Amino acid sequence: MKYHIENFGCQMNEHDMEKVRHLLHVAGFEAASAATDADVVIVNTCCVREKAEQKFYSLMGRLRRLKAKSTVVLGVMGCVAQLEKEHILEKLPFIDFSLGTSNVHRVEEAIRIARTEKRKLLSFSENGCEASLHVRPGGKGRLRSFVTIMKGCDNFCSYCVVPYVRGREKSRKSSDIIEEVKELAAGGVREVTLLGQNVNSYNKGSDDCTFAQLLEKINDIDGLERIRFVTSHPKDLSPDLIRCFGRLEKLCEQIHLPFQSGSNRILGLMNRGYTAEEYLGLVHSLRKQCPGIAITADCIVGFPGERGQDFSDTQALVEEVRFDGLFSFCYSPRPETRAATLPDRVPREIAMERLKGLQATQKIITREKNCGLEGSTVEVLVEGSSKSSPEEFAGRTRTNRIVNFAGSEDLVGSLVELKVVKGYANSLRGAIPRPKEGGTC
Ligand code: SF4
Missing domain, CATH: 3.40.50.12160 (Methylthiotransferase, N-terminal domain)
Structure with a gap:
């Protein structure tokens, strides 16, 4: 079959x-x-x-x-x-x-x-059916693996259908997660991405460990090289979690932190639970704790009631933060959500025009940031052949940038130090540094 x-x-x-x-x-x-x-x-x-x-x-x-x-x-x-x-x-x-x-x-x-x-x-059993949460697909033959740590969401952002289709938050026991990551590491997985709709509220209301404590435990697992997590809600990003960056050596210097809008009026209508100033404060704290951290985000353009000034606030936030990457979308009404009943829909043409403007701004920022890495040395986990040219190899930096380089099959699965020779809009070109003449190994 x-x-x-x-x-x-x-x-x-x-x-x-x-x-x-x-x-x-x-x-x-x-x-x-x-x-x-x-x-x-x-x-x-x-x-x-x-x-x-x-x-x-x-x-x-x-x-x-x-x-x-x-x-x-x-x-x-x-x-x-x-x-x-x-x-x-x-x-x-x-x-x-x-x-x-x-x-x-x-x-x-x-x-x-x-x-x-x-x-x-x-x-279609609702949340509470935990059997799905505990299926372990194993990591056989893989270098990178996802690990679900929680499911569902209690936040009810006014535009989002997730709480209706994934149910309320439910966290896995930390002991189960640790056991799964140990098995994955023993089977050759070198990088895990901890998954949940809002990993920052992992174990909320439970006496099991917090998310920051979970990261510390996973950081101690032998054989594992890298830890990432997704997704984070700004209102739940704790000082303890921020302090993990740059301190836990396996935690990659990268965070996806959706901001959704730069306008406090729209953030209120979205029921996001923070202001643009509070979001900027988090970015400041993350960069103070870990100066090289890469920050990516999600943003919605054309939310009901979004006026020209609200969009300018979003554009200003993007220019101030200078994200490493941005996933931006036009608002679309979703069934069962509160935002679908809001008045003042933004006409599609206006929303599209705003989106294009925002994406053009971000494209310049991403390219500038990638070009800014030229000449630096980055650690890359080599994943296999490059998608852009199959005779080359590709991997990711700790900040989750793709690097293409001329290498050899035996490097697949290993961590290599590459010199960045060129930055592009969506990737980097790297090279294996030549040993210095007369140098020692
Ligand atoms: S946007 Fe994220 S935090 Fe908000 S309801 Fe949806 S899943 Fe939850």
Whole structure:
């Protein structure tokens, strides 16, 4: 039996599909590179932005034709499944199963029921179904691995559908996480990214350890070289966590800290729980603690009620912080969210024009920052062939920049020191430094 997965969305979705792959391999399935070669096709969905949802429905239109002329089992998973629940069958009556975000562990059962009993399994248990959280996909053959430490979110930002599709916050026990990271490190994984919708509030209200304490414990694990985490909410970024940067040697000098808007009026409408000044204070503290830290962020343009001045405040914040990277999007109303009912929608053309302006500003900043690294030496975890030129190799710096360089296969999996010879808009070019003549090893 062969399976094929089409995945949309964030790292959490990517990691959920790693779990599905693991469960299916254990059950004897093999991966197929195309839907047309598979006995089972799974589509993992994202509904955080309207565009991802539209792409999903258009893919399902194509898969409907495949289903009509074959015996393929077709399943839908993830956020759209959770949001639509049983209504998904009104929109997509031809699918064989639909599993919500807490039901990853039921994938093999759903396929078996579809094949043997010709029944559709629909399962959308709310948060509290912890079995999915504890599936460990293992790290066999991988250098980098995600580790889920918590799921769900209690924040209810007014534009965001995540609390409705991923449920309320639920943290894993620190002892389970440590055990998983130890297993991964023993199996050859050198870098872990700790995942959660808001990792900063890990174990909130529990007497297990805090997120900062968890990082300290993971920092002590032998064989592991690097730790990253995503995503952080500014209102929960504690001084203890800031002090981890530059102090824990395995914690990479990089943080993704979404700010969403530079206008306090819009931040209030978004229910973000901080002001632009408080956000800038955090950036200052992070850079004071760890001067080389790379800061990336998310930002929404064209939120309902956003006036010219509000957008100028966002533009000013971007120019002041000089992010290392910025993921910026036009606002799109999401079902069940408060913002979807707000008046004063910003016309699409105006929102697009603002977005283009912001992205142009950030593009210049990113390039300038990358060019500013020319001549410096960076530590790179070599991951394999370069995507831009397969005869070359690529890896990431501790600040999460991609570096392409001429190297050799035996370097894959190792940490190398490279000299940055050129900075580009999205990557760096590195070179292995030549040993000095007459120097000692
Ligand atoms: S913090 Fe806000 S934006 Fe992030 S997942 Fe929670 S509700 Fe959504």
